[in-house]
């Protein structure tokens with residue numbers, strides 16, 4: 001029966017207990033098992049890699065494997081039941097010390113560690129020191145540990161774990177046998193989450209699982225924690241629910257935003273950006289979703305077969321239309337811009353303004369033209385553009401027409417309000433009324449107003 005005492009969140013309940021349970025780290029498992037089987041145990045190991053990919057779990061499995069009492073020697077299959085395995089799992093083993101290097105980072109802590117490492121294991125085979133977050137050790141304490149790590153006392157193994165190996169002194173890393181843990185693929189992560197959801201009777205849709213996996217960004221712990229939290233809502237876990245719970249952007253919202261960027265609807269774009277911020281979305285999450293969508297567009301543009309790889313497949317038709325209408329170069333530059341902006345946003349105090357600047361920078365010099373969408377009968381959903389525009393509000397991009405091969409977008413898109421018999425051009429600096437609904441005539445009048453010949457590209461009839 002479930003009681004408050006025995007409740008465990010999923011990421012702890014499903015901590016790998018054996019090398020075979022480690023997901024996505026097959027080469028590391030194989031290397032460590034071979035090392036145990038051939039008694040080639042290194043003095044010190046360095047486990048590096050993104051958070052929640054199995055470094056600490058592997059360190060514990062290795063510690064159990066070295067000390068398991070179910071066999072006379074170290075084993076590649078620790079039993080998990082003997083007193084040694086169980087005490088290691090509980091964190092109460094005398095022979096295995098798990099140390100949080102972030103809070104024990106001083107030189108005195110290092111000296112105490114060196115002292116302890118000289119004691120022989122008690123009723124076991126190896127003394128194992130697991131140093132989590134080892135990059136937090138001060139330089140002085142890293143220097144103090146150098147000699148011990150290189151030549152550990154007999155039957156003593158150091159396992160250093162870190163997400164930030166570049167912060168370690170090179171003299172430390174070069175003295176350890178290093179294993180790089182990698183992020184788990186979207187597919188593997190989805191499979192693992194599906195399996196656990198089934199075991200736990202959690203009601204999920206395949207899209208919901210995929211959305212969790214996307215959020216987890218390759219980290220198994222993050223994926224399981226999110227699944228754990230969402231299961232408490234006691235309803236079907238769909239992608240919409242995941243998006244809502246993580247304050248993310250729905251696929252429709254984000255592809256509409258991208259459409260506004262690519263078609264150069266500056267004003268609409270800025271308004272949409274502001275609305276998202278007002279709804280509580282962070283500039284970081286908006287940029288992250290935009291980056292993912294640009295990546296999806298690039299994949300679709302390269303080869304439609306890639307649609308199985310895209311992170312956001314629920315509105316594939318719209319994305320495909322955007323990809324088809326946009327030059328590869330525009331998408332490529334946009335992605336570069338987004339990556340740069342994501343990095344700059346971290347150091348910028350006024351993130352909202354920075355987001356707006358980034359959105360503006362993303363607008364291509366020549367915005368794309370989207371043909372009207374066909375409905376399922378193959379008929380045009382929207383009316384073909386006619387010379388006379390119907391009374392409505394339309395967006396138009398003003399394109400300077402120097403010569404047919406040399407067009408460039410003027411500074412900002414224009415909003416034209418067409419109502420009974422008149423059109424009002426609204427660009428940020430000016431508002432002008434025209435008493436006509438004829439497209440060519442409006443273009444001619446705006447040309448006169450601006451002082452050079454332009455062409456209007458009418459885009460959306462709302």
Ligand SMILES: Nc1ncnc2c1ncn2[C@@H]1O[C@H](COP(=O)(O)OP(=O)(O)OP(=O)(O)O)[C@@H](O)[C@H]1O
Nearest residue numbers: 011014015022023051052053054055056057220221
């Ligand atoms: N490779 C993996 N296979 C199966 N489960 C995993 C794996 N990696 C992480 N997990 C899940 O995530 C939880 C946390 O993993 P672990 O503490 O080993 O990650 P870590 O890499 O040490 O993370 P951190 O760098 O944040 O300390 C595990 O209990 C398990 O549920």
Ligand SMILES: [Zn+2]
Nearest residue numbers: 068079082085
């Ligand atoms: Zn055991």
